[in-house]
Amino acid sequence: MNQLPILMYHGIEESTRQYPWAEEERPYVVSKDAFEGHLKKIMELGFKTLGLDDIRDFLHGAIEEKSIVLTFDDGHASHSEIVVPLLKKYRMQAIFFVPVNKVGQEGYVEWPHLAKMAEDGFDLGSHGMNHVPLTNLSEKDLYEEIVNSRKILEYHLSARVNSFSVPRGFCHVRLLQAIERHGYEFVFTSHYGVNTPRGRASDLKRICIKRDTSLSEVEQIMQGKIQAQKLMERAKEYVREHVKPETYDWLAAIKRRLTGGGKA
Numbered sequence: 001m002n003q004l005p006i007l008m009y010h011g012i013e014e015s016t017r018q019y020p021w022a023e024e025e026r027p028y029v030v031s032k033d034a035f036e037g038h039l040k041k042i043m044e045l046g047f048k049t050l051g052l053d054d055i056r057d058f059l060h061g062a063i064e065e066k067s068i069v070l071t072f073d074d075g076h077a078s079h080s081e082i083v084v085p086l087l088k089k090y091r092m093q094a095i096f097f098v099p100v101n102k103v104g105q106e107g108y109v110e111w112p113h114l115a116k117m118a119e120d121g122f123d124l125g126s127h128g129m130n131h132v133p134l135t136n137l138s139e140k141d142l143y144e145e146i147v148n149s150r151k152i153l154e155y156h157l158s159a160r161v162n163s164f165s166v167p168r169g170f171c172h173v174r175l176l177q178a179i180e181r182h183g184y185e186f187v188f189t190s191h192y193g194v195n196t197p198r199g200r201a202s203d204l205k206r207i208c209i210k211r212d213t214s215l216s217e218v219e220q221i222m223q224g225k226i227q228a229q230k231l232m233e234r235a236k237e238y239v240r241e242h243v244k245p246e247t248y249d250w251l252a253a254i255k256r257r258l259t260g261g262g263k264a
């Protein structure tokens with residue numbers, strides 16, 4: 001079956017004290033060595049890394065070869081400092097999602113870096129303004145997050161922005177419809193799974209790669225063998241869809257305290 005896994009990365013680090021991560025970010029930070037191992041595996045297995053235009057082609061059934069998509073959320077400084085040089089080394093494509101109000105803060109990318117990334121041919125999309133859950137916002141705040149983030153990105157990048165990554169994984173159908181209505185062609189979610197032709201560009205499934213994801217797990221994901229993990233991830237999605245973000249964060253903090261790490 002023709003399928004397209006979309007990997008979701010956050011920060012990458014060369015050494016543990018390189019960047020100022022928040023406690024809840026740490027489980028999502030992948031080491032540079034592990035990340036380079038993933039890229040080597042992608043190359044070794046003959047997968048092509050796709051950008052947004054290729055995803056459109058894939059959804060129309062026009063791409064037959066083994067393919068994968070690399071996405072990077074949150075606009076971390078590591079994206080321009082570590083990820084881009086490695087992607088160039090292996091001649092790979094990727095999509096970066098930027099929370100606009102984080103740009104220029106300590107540990108995050110700056111506008112000239114983003115402009116250079118766009119110039120180098122990488123795809124850039126919006127990750128909202130403030131990196132907050134969008135499921136409970138008023139119409140006005142939602143407009144700010146969805147529409148103004150795009151306008152500001154387009155102004156700084158002098159390029160059209162047509163992709164959005166839903167912040168923090170809180171998502172429901174009405175939110176996806178609102179993002180689509182506001183003119184985005186591609187919406188990347190945290191819905192767990194691989195994509196198939198005739199899937200919806202406005203609800204792209206992704207698989208999160210974490211610090212403790214092993215290379216053999218990454219290889220399984222590349223080949224779409226994800227059944228074992230699916231049930232657990234679906235359960236988390238259900239909770240994120242049906243409880244208030246504050247409640248979810250409260251539960252996640254309790255879980256962290258009890259298990260000594262790991263964001264739900």
Ligand SMILES: [Zn+2]
Nearest residue numbers: 073074167168
């Ligand atoms: Zn994020």
